[in-house]
Amino acid sequence: MKYSSGLNGLDLNAKPDSIWDIIQTRAEELGVKTFLNFIDHGEQINYRDAYERSAAIGLGLREFGVKSGERVGLLLSGSPLHVYAWFATLGAAMVDVPINTEFRGEVLDHAIQKIEVTAAFADEHGLEALESASPEVREQLSIVVVTDPVFESAMQSGKVPKGIQRFVSLSQVEDAGRASRLPPADIDSRGLASIRFSSGTTGLPKGVMMDHGHMLASARKFNDMMDFGREDTMYTCFPFHHVFATITGVLSTMCAAGTMVVAKKFSASRYWQDIRDHGVTRAHLLDPLVPLLMKQPPSELDRKHQIPVMYTAAGHYPEFEERFDVRIISIYDMSELTVVAHYPEDLPRRPGSCGISSGLFDIAILDENGCEVPVGSDGEIAVRPKHPSLMFMGYYNDADQTVERFRDLWFHTGDRGKWDEDGYFYFLGRVGDRIRRRGVNISAEQVELIALQNPIILECAAIAVPSDLPEDEIKLCARLVDGATASPAEIADKLAATLPKAMTVRYVEIYEWLPKTQTEKVQRAQLRKHGERGLTPTTWDHEQHRFWTAGA
Numbered sequence: 001m002k003y004s005s006g007l008n009g010l011d012l013n014a015k016p017d018s019i020w021d022i023i024q025t026r027a028e029e030l031g032v033k034t035f036l037n038f039i040d041h042g043e044q045i046n047y048r049d050a051y052e053r054s055a056a057i058g059l060g061l062r063e064f065g066v067k068s069g070e071r072v073g074l075l076l077s078g079s080p081l082h083v084y085a086w087f088a089t090l091g092a093a094m095v096d097v098p099i100n101t102e103f104r105g106e107v108l109d110h111a112i113q114k115i116e117v118t119a120a121f122a123d124e125h126g127l128e129a130l131e132s133a134s135p136e137v138r139e140q141l142s143i144v145v146v147t148d149p150v151f152e153s154a155m156q157s158g159k160v161p162k163g164i165q166r167f168v169s170l171s172q173v174e175d176a177g178r179a180s181r182l183p184p185a186d187i188d189s190r191g192l193a194s195i196r197f198s199s200g201t202t203g204l205p206k207g208v209m210m211d212h213g214h215m216l217a218s219a220r221k222f223n224d225m226m227d228f229g230r231e232d233t234m235y236t237c238f239p240f241h242h243v244f245a246t247i248t249g250v251l252s253t254m255c256a257a258g259t260m261v262v263a264k265k266f267s268a269s270r271y272w273q274d275i276r277d278h279g280v281t282r283a284h285l286l287d288p289l290v291p292l293l294m295k296q297p298p299s300e301l302d303r304k305h306q307i308p309v310m311y312t313a314a315g316h317y318p319e320f321e322e323r324f325d326v327r328i329i330s331i332y333d334m335s336e337l338t339v340v341a342h343y344p345e346d347l348p349r350r351p352g353s354c355g356i357s358s359g360l361f362d363i364a365i366l367d368e369n370g371c372e373v374p375v376g377s378d379g380e381i382a383v384r385p386k387h388p389s390l391m392f393m394g395y396y397n398d399a400d401q402t403v404e405r406f407r408d409l410w411f412h413t414g415d416r417g418k419w420d421e422d423g424y425f426y427f428l429g430r431v432g433d434r435i436r437r438r439g440v441n442i443s444a445e446q447v448e449l450i451a452l453q454n455p456i457i458l459e460c461a462a463i464a465v466p467s468d469l470p471e472d473e474i475k476l477c478a479r480l481v482d483g484a485t486a487s488p489a490e491i492a493d494k495l496a497a498t499l500p501k502a503m504t505v506r507y508v509e510i511y512e513w514l515p516k517t518q519t520e521k522v523q524r525a526q527l528r529k530h531g532e533r534g535l536t537p538t539t540w541d542h543e544q545h546r547f548w549t550a551g552a
Helices: 019-030 047-063 080-091 105-114 124-131 135-140 148-157 170-178 212-226 243-256 271-277 287-294 318-324 399-405 444-451 488-498 524-529
Strands: 034-038 043-046 071-075 095-098 117-122 143-146 167-169 194-197 207-210 233-236 259-262 282-284 309-311 327-329 353-357 361-366 379-385 411-419 425-430 435-437 440-442 457-466 472-480 507-510
Touching: 019 047, 019 080, 019 212, 019 243, 034 047, 034 080, 034 243, 043 047, 043 080, 047 080, 047 170, 071 080, 071 124, 080 095, 080 117, 080 243, 105 135, 117 124, 124 143, 124 148, 143 148, 143 170, 148 167, 148 170, 167 170, 212 243, 212 309, 233 243, 243 259, 243 282, 287 318, 287 457, 318 327, 361 411, 399 411, 425 444, 435 457, 435 472, 440 444, 444 457, 444 472, 444 488, 457 524, 472 488, 488 507
Parallel strands: 034 259, 071 095, 071 117, 095 194, 117 143, 143 167, 233 259, 233 282, 282 309, 309 327, 472 507
Antiparallel strands: 034 043, 194 207, 353 425, 361 379, 379 411, 411 425, 435 440, 457 472
16 A cells, blocks of 8 residues: 655645745635634634734834844743734744743743844743843843733833833734834745744753744644644644644644634643533644543543544554544654654554654664664664755754754754664654663663553653663652552562563652653653762662662
8 A cells, every 4th residue: 555645735846835925815715714712811813813913013023123034032821922923923024933931040041042032022921031031131132022911010010021122012013013114024935934942851952943844844744644624623732832832733723724722731631621612623642641631530521522633743552542532643753853754544553653754854763873774773863854944944053063963964863763674663762861771772661651551650751870780770750640659669569560571670769740841741861860860869779679879
């Protein structure tokens, strides 16, 4: 059987569309059709408003002196303003820079200074973040735009962040735009349009540069895989500073001419309820959240929804599919790339696999010397695009990191993977998360999947820690479900009974919380920094039957 690949119906060798042209076309075609429904804000945006208000805001920014090509920070949660601000920068040929409103201090300074942000939109959370920024960073911002209620509250309370050159309300900017006589901005669809921060699993997050074509390829590939069209309703509950909710959410919905329901945040108890209440037909889900939904009490409503298919990342979850009567599309991609591997609808599943090549990239599995490894062996995943605008333009203001990742005419992803003899592709985790024990390479994800079968473990991470031998031991860092009680020794006993001998977990520690990225991935690199290379006085040593002690 021949499986479809590439991007259906598109000439990938042609210059990509401008996202702004698509926004304008959809407004003309669909008018007052609901585009986005912010169920926690009680506000809806139709296609016409998405275009007209964004156009006015973009012109208003230009009237206030922000020039094409300048970087505009979006210090905003998932809200209507985030969408208007993003589209406004696209229409004004500026560069949007979504920034996590939880960034504070040094991390926020890094984001604004590294990307050379000169203007910003902010909500109440964004203003709180700016108060933690250094004076030099605040002085770097020529203008900060906020909603009218936030503007009035800040002015009355005297909580306008000090040092900002100009603090204005959204209505001031919008009014200036509606009265403007400036000509339309000249938009280059191959030029820099957006800078998105990588998940930052190691070190400070990097600025991923994207053009229109890169974002559109990701959005359209999502639609192809999900069969998402104008009669469908999408659901997201993820932060708008990441590509998941915006590019494969807002932008995918715009391209499909569909509707999207937006919740402020993920809630395991309300996820399916929102989907039922709002007639949702498509949804996406981050892999770390799958176990949280599976830990919810079974209900007769579990299969009563209208979703035939859902989108995750690299995971394969047959028990989830059976319980909720839904097909999960597993893929391999990252912020820097569009979809590298996927499961076409009729491709038989294989446990642990992300499917087959999407047809958009050449893919190689390389050893530490950059040489391809044999089929069945694991190594670093490297890719190169077959067509223009399928991947990022480099890391902003970071030539060293860009050159390092583009070695030997390949983009080195920093992820491990392998092929099998039938062309199935497997993602095996980050290169830095590799565990080698007793001469065997261990998948941290596999250890975690088995550990999560214990009903009292809510979430966990397996990491490599020092061994007496020149290799690794395995430590499981676990967070328990609310109200559950168990000692690390009890958890270690259960693991010993269920894990293969090669995956023996020597150390267990129970955590109140686990450090995570903005996409809910546990930061294993941070856990390895705790104590002495991951070992602390509250780490249980199952081999010695005592808590670990330095030097013992």
